Amino acid sequence: MAPPVTVDGFVAQFLRNLNFDRGVALSASSITDQYFALAYTVRDYLVARWLEDQRRLRETQAKTVCYLSAEYLLGRQLDNDLLAGGLDEIATEALAACGIDIADLRDAEVEPGLGNGGLGRLAACFIDSLATMSVPNIGYGIRYEYGIFRQTFVDAQQVEQPDAWLTMGSPWEFPHPEAAQTVSFGGHTETYDDDGVTRTRWVPGWGVQAVPYNLMVPGFQNGRVNTLRLWSSVATDSFDLRVFNSGDYEEAVRAQTFAENISKVLYPEDSTPQGKELRLQQQYFFVAASIADFLSQMVPDDADLTALGDRVIFQLNDTHPVIAVPELMRVLVDEKKMEWDAAWAVTQQCFAYTCHTLLPEALEVWSVDLLGRLLPRHLEIIYRINAEFLLAVRERFGDDEMRIRDMSIIAEYPERSVRMAYLATVAGAKVNGVAELHSQLLRDKVLPAFDEFFPGKFTNVTNGVTPRRFMRLANPQLSGLLTDTLGAGWETDLDRLRGLEAFADDADFRAQFAEVKAANKRRLSEVLHARDGFDVSDGHMLDVMVKRLHEYKRQMLKVLHVVSTYESVVSGRVAASDLQPRTAVFGAKAAPGYQMAKRIIHLINAVGSVVNDDPRLEGRLKVLFPPNYNVTLAERVIPAADLSEQISLAGKEASGTGNMKFALNGALTIGTDDGANVEIRQLVGDENFFLFGMSEPEVEALWARGYKPSSFYQADDDLRRAIDLIASGVFSGGDRSVFEPLVSNLLYDDRFMVLADFTSYMAAQRRVDAAYADQDAWNRAAILNIARCGFFSSDRSMRDYIDRIWHTPPMV
Numbered sequence: 001m002a003p004p005v006t007v008d009g010f011v012a013q014f015l016r017n018l019n020f021d022r023g024v025a026l027s028a029s030s031i032t033d034q035y036f037a038l039a040y041t042v043r044d045y046l047v048a049r050w051l052e053d054q055r056r057l058r059e060t061q062a063k064t065v066c067y068l069s070a071e072y073l074l075g076r077q078l079d080n081d082l083l084a085g086g087l088d089e090i091a092t093e094a095l096a097a098c099g100i101d102i103a104d105l106r107d108a109e110v111e112p113g114l115g116n117g118g119l120g121r122l123a124a125c126f127i128d129s130l131a132t133m134s135v136p137n138i139g140y141g142i143r144y145e146y147g148i149f150r151q152t153f154v155d156a157q158q159v160e161q162p163d164a165w166l167t168m169g170s171p172w173e174f175p176h177p178e179a180a181q182t183v184s185f186g187g188h189t190e191t192y193d194d195d196g197v198t199r200t201r202w203v204p205g206w207g208v209q210a211v212p213y214n215l216m217v218p219g220f221q222n223g224r225v226n227t228l229r230l231w232s233s234v235a236t237d238s239f240d241l242r243v244f245n246s247g248d249y250e251e252a253v254r255a256q257t258f259a260e261n262i263s264k265v266l267y268p269e270d271s272t273p274q275g276k277e278l279r280l281q282q283q284y285f286f287v288a289a290s291i292a293d294f295l296s297q298m299v300p301d302d303a304d305l306t307a308l309g310d311r312v313i314f315q316l317n318d319t320h321p322v323i324a325v326p327e328l329m330r331v332l333v334d335e336k337k338m339e340w341d342a343a344w345a346v347t348q349q350c351f352a353y354t355c356h357t358l359l360p361e362a363l364e365v366w367s368v369d370l371l372g373r374l375l376p377r378h379l380e381i382i383y384r385i386n387a388e389f390l391l392a393v394r395e396r397f398g399d400d401e402m403r404i405r406d407m408s409i410i411a412e413y414p415e416r417s418v419r420m421a422y423l424a425t426v427a428g429a430k431v432n433g434v435a436e437l438h439s440q441l442l443r444d445k446v447l448p449a450f451d452e453f454f455p456g457k458f459t460n461v462t463n464g465v466t467p468r469r470f471m472r473l474a475n476p477q478l479s480g481l482l483t484d485t486l487g488a489g490w491e492t493d494l495d496r497l498r499g500l501e502a503f504a505d506d507a508d509f510r511a512q513f514a515e516v517k518a519a520n521k522r523r524l525s526e527v528l529h530a531r532d533g534f535d536v537s538d539g540h541m542l543d544v545m546v547k548r549l550h551e552y553k554r555q556m557l558k559v560l561h562v563v564s565t566y567e568s569v570v571s572g573r574v575a576a577s578d579l580q581p582r583t584a585v586f587g588a589k590a591a592p593g594y595q596m597a598k599r600i601i602h603l604i605n606a607v608g609s610v611v612n613d614d615p616r617l618e619g620r621l622k623v624l625f626p627p628n629y630n631v632t633l634a635e636r637v638i639p640a641a642d643l644s645e646q647i648s649l650a651g652k653e654a655s656g657t658g659n660m661k662f663a664l665n666g667a668l669t670i671g672t673d674d675g676a677n678v679e680i681r682q683l684v685g686d687e688n689f690f691l692f693g694m695s696e697p698e699v700e701a702l703w704a705r706g707y708k709p710s711s712f713y714q715a716d717d718d719l720r721r722a723i724d725l726i727a728s729g730v731f732s733g734g735d736r737s738v739f740e741p742l743v744s745n746l747l748y749d750d751r752f753m754v755l756a757d758f759t760s761y762m763a764a765q766r767r768v769d770a771a772y773a774d775q776d777a778w779n780r781a782a783i784l785n786i787a788r789c790g791f792f793s794s795d796r797s798m799r800d801y802i803d804r805i806w807h808t809p810p811m812v
Contacts, residue, residue: 005045010087010094014041026098032168034100035078035108038091039171042081043216050216050225056811057136058298063808064136065801066294066314068287068321069123071266072141072228073115075631077172077215078106079473080128084218111632112170113147113163114230116266116589117548118657119356121631122434123317125466125657125794131219131226132468132492133798134810138298140290142282143173143213143230148266151589151628156605158590158598173213173230179297180209181289182236185281189377194337201334202377208259209234210289220468220492224811231289235259271593273370280323280366280374287324291331305336309349309429313806316353316428319364322420325351325427326381334377344385352805353424353431354461356654358441359552368416382418386410389426393453407449425450425457430805434463435655435676441696445651459804462676463655464794467491470661474635477516478665478786485509492795497664500787510779517640517666517782524640527633532626536640537619539581541772544667545645546587546629546637549597552652555588556600556746557754558645559607561765563731564722565621566611571721576618580769583622585637587629599742601625606731606739639665642778643768646671647761649752651696653677660792666782668771670764672757676792683788688781690771692764693757702756709750712758719758723747 018029018037029037057064082088095102115121123139130137147163186205191198215228235256261278262285270276294312303311316322325347332343357363371379386409397403405412409422425431425447431454433439439460443451451458472479472491482490485503490496503509525536536542545558562584568574586604590597608623626633644662646653646669653675663669663680670690671677681689694702713720723743725731732738746755772778790796802808 005090007090007093007097010041010090011097013044014038014094014098017041017044031104031108034095035105036169036171038095038102038105039078039109042078042085042087042091043172045085045087046081046216046218046225049218049223050227053225053811054227060811061300061311062136062811063310063806064138064294064298064312065130065806065808066290066312067123067127067130067137067139067317068290068314068324069120069139069141069317070283070286070320071115071120072112072123072127072139072230073117073120073631074112074124075469075635076106076109076111078109080469081172081216081218083468083473084131084220086221110165110168111630113165113266114141114144116148118655119318121465122463122657122794125464125469126798127217127226127228128220128466128468129464129794129798131217131224132222132466133795134219134222134224134812135798135802135808136811137217137226138294139217139226139228140286140293141228141230142263142266142286143232144263144266145232145260146265148589149592153601153605153625153627156609157602160592173215176212176214179293180211180234181231181292181296182207183210183233183285183288185284185374187376189380199334199337200377200380202330207236208262208285209236210285212289212293229290229293231263231286233259233262233285267591269591269593276367277370277374280370283320284323284327284375284378287321288327291324291327295331305332305338306342306346308346312350313429313808314351315801315806316351316424318354318356319420319424322353322364322424323375323378325423326375326378326385329381329385330377333381340384344388347427349429351424351428353421353428355421355424355431355433355442355446358438358446358652358654363419363421363446365411365417365419368410368418371418379418382409382423385423385426396453403449407453421447422450425454428457430459431457432459432461432801432805433654434461435679436460436462437651437673437678437696438654438675441651461797461800461804462679462792463657463660464792464797465657465660465664466794467494467664469631469635470638471664475516475520475639475665477519478513478639481512481516494790494793494795497787497790500783504780504783504787507776510776510783513666513783514775514779517642517779520636520640524636527636528624528626531633532624534624534626536583536624537581537622540583540622541580541642541768542585542640543582543643543645544585544587544637544641544662545647546585546634547656547658549588549590549594549601551596551600552752553648554752554754554757555586555604556742557647557757557761558584558586559600559604560719560722560754560758561762562607562611562621562623563725564718564762566607566614566617567721567725568718569621570614570616576616576620579617579620580772581620582769583624585641586623586625587633587637589629596741596745599739603726603731603739603742610731634661638662638667641665641667642772642782643667644669644671646674646677647693647757648672648674649757650674650694650699652752660789663785663789664792666786668768668778668781668785670761670768679791680789683791684785685788688784690764690768692760694753694760699753702753707750707753707756709753709755710747712755713747716759718762719755 017040022033092102127139149160150163152159184204184207187203210231213230217226268278332338411417433442443458486499528534638661644667646659650672655676672693727743729736
């Protein structure tokens with residue numbers, strides 16, 4: 001059926017879908033029925049293009065980027081697909097003709113629970129850009145049934161609930177059980193004679209079926225549609241009728257329950273042996289299914305596999321998918337009967353690795369015992385890769401046992417384990433960091449021996465964000481102003497934002513920008529009031545810190561600023577009337593097993609409860625912490641923000657992408673020289689950025705001298721008063737024990753140096769207050785932030801990957 005291109009055609013297709021797919025008449029349909037019918041109609045319009053692109057990809061055998069990522073934080077799909085297909089105005093008119101307000105259907109959409117933080121949102125931005133740039137791409141991941149979790153607060157503390165995002169089903173996915181791949185685990189290996197050649201085969205102990213669910217990834221108004229393929233786990237033998245009939249109903253479905261656990265939850269709690277094993281199962285499950293899928297579906301049976309590197313590049317999005325390296329080797333050597341050296345040469349051409357962290361605890365390792373039990377053949381392959389790699393190291397550097405130990409993929413202490421970042425580095429054609437500083441530290445501090453051994457392997461690709469979602473969709477009023485000022489087309493050529501510089505000194509333009517920001521604040525206030533009962537006070541600076549809750553991101557430093565400000569008023573040292581009105585907005589989830597992070601959430605909520613209700617502040621300081629921060633809420637918070645808090649300890653953040661989204665939407669940044677903050681500050685200018693804190697070399701020097709956080713507590717009266725107020729029980733109903741672990745951690749551990757940077761941070765916040773008092777000058781600086789941050793488009797990131805790593809031209 002031809003896709004609808006007119007209002008009448010759209011109405012007809014919508015009603016057909018409502019009648020024949022939902023089985024209801026318009027007069028009897030619910031909001032859910034109407035939403036699904038609308039989604040099907042949008043899908044119908046895109047599907048012909050999608051099928052054509054898949055056909056041409058197979059015919060031309062164009063080189064394809066297979067993006068392997070454990071998470072994709074997609075956000076809602078309806079508006080994105082309407083925008084990409086150029087259907088937003090047609091759909092609005094068509095539904096109005098049916099007596100339906102499209103806004104009601106937007107609100108009915110449930111955000112997919114497929115990601116958690118920046119890693120997953122980056123993956124979503126990248127596949128959007130690849131489709132927009134017509135580059136062949138398949139995103140591979142897991143179709144999590146419950147996502148990470150839905151966050152609620154009970155007694156100010158985080159409580160995790162299942163994110164049942166699939167309760168009503170998803171209209172955007174196409175299930176293909178007939179294309180399921182079998183993924184095996186356990187068992188043993190054995191050697192056998194293959195016409196005089198000794199070979200190894202894996203004899204698995206058990207397996208599951210990986211069922212693909214395809215989602216369309218449309219490019220922005222270019223007629224191209226790529227694919228996101230997510231895998232759901234089901235049992236190979238899900239139901240035992242004989243056992244069921246014997247009355248043992250639980251045992252009859254045990255295999256199904258066990259198998260489905262693999263795709264149940266994103267990042268299962270791994271503090272137990274069972275949790276660790278489930279995580280490894282998840283990782284192998286999706287990469288094994290993905291490699292088998294690509295080779296069976298996209299590569300002809302008679303293809304020369306020695307040239308596979310000309311056909312595909314598997315991009316490893318952090319260490320989660322690195323088990324794909326020995327899996328491809330297993331397939332090539334054991335199943336395709338290639339010789340080891342030839343298979344290794346192919347594998348080194350087919351993988352590239354993005355490292356997203358500098359934290360040692362985030363560089364994944366797997367115990368040899370677990371790998372040997374779950375994936376025995378893969379462990380053998382890893383051992384051989386390591387042996388041959390270390391032989392090459394010895395040939396280059398001699399028998400330097402310290403170097404050998406430091407570079408070995410197999411670590412011996414504290415337990416024998418496989419260092420997945422090392423495996424990815426040895427196997428990958430390229431290794432990249434995600435901001436200039438991060439990439440330099442990756443080479444100099446995290447993997448320096450590998451940089452020396454593999455000259456030219458390490459490179460940088462600074463992250464970016466898609467302007468389609470985070471400007472055009474999230475900030476329609478600003479987007480309208482940009483189009484009126486710069487003309488159409490900036491959404492795919494963000495360098496054109498430079499044209500705004502000429503308007504920063506135009507009083508009329510600054511007034512228009514100020515109205516956009518005020519409208520976005522009103523919109524956010526309406527959303528938060530309906531969602532959480534919160535209100536954004538008129539005239540307040542909106543000071544926003546939204547990101548994953550981790551100690552290195554230093555939400556604790558922001559809390560201390562709020563507590564210090566509060567203490568200065570209630571002690572009488574500062575008059576409330578002298579405060580710059582400010583609302584601090586937090587948004588963050590803590591991993592279920594991360595107790596210190598959960599205590600920080602508790603403190604933020606507790607501080608907010610006291611501060612928001614204290615009449616002595618005269619309403620000039622507020623703290624809001626809406627639960628369950630996600631992409632949908634981000635699209636309302638980010639455009640309304642005045643100040644973006646990017647305050648991680650220098651040398652710890654890989655890039656940050658929230659910092660880019662805020663700057664592109666006209667918020668000024670207060671931040672350390674960390675991650676992409678460095679590049680933002682260089683682009684926007686020191687005068688339009690609030691820099692504070694130690695540099696990365698200064699952090700290292702302080703550690704080397706011996707960091708004593710208590711000395712900073714003693715040296716700064718404001719800091720001492722703030723910490724003492726927390727310790728006193730003021731924010732915990734008089735119970736001093738509640739936040740004692742946080743206080744002790746700050747005074748005697750403080751591994752992310754909150755106290756060392758406090759004085760500098762408070763000075764920077766005073767500069768913020770002074771700058772915000774001059775609203776016209778502040779708006780000028782905000783406009784310049786937008787104008788100078790076009791570099792942070794994910795389209796530019798993709799061009800860098802293509803030029804430096806992938807060498808994948810667009811499919812014409």
